[in-house]
Amino acid sequence: VSAKRVWLKPDFRD
């Protein structure tokens, strides 16, 4: 089991 989280494109709502 990978302890790492899946990378999703970083984003923000302004």
Next chain:
Amino acid sequence: MTPESVPRIRPGARVSYDQVRESAVVLFPEGVLVLNETAAAVVDLCDGRATIGDITRRLADDFSGVEPRDVVELVERLVARGVVVLDG
């Protein structure tokens, strides 16, 4: 911006946690940015000491499949938005 650039949160802005939305947010006089999980991880590392390259490497400790280009693009957007400044 280069991999050696050092981003930091600008004076007057601060990172907080919105318990209603369960999201990290950047609060600053002109507005609010609600961050997704990976954006929050990047912003947490913008401490004025770590370079863009350092940040990307540290993210790879916690996330699989980190895209360096994504990190650069996010920091560029945060700089354009005026909540992050670059040293170096």
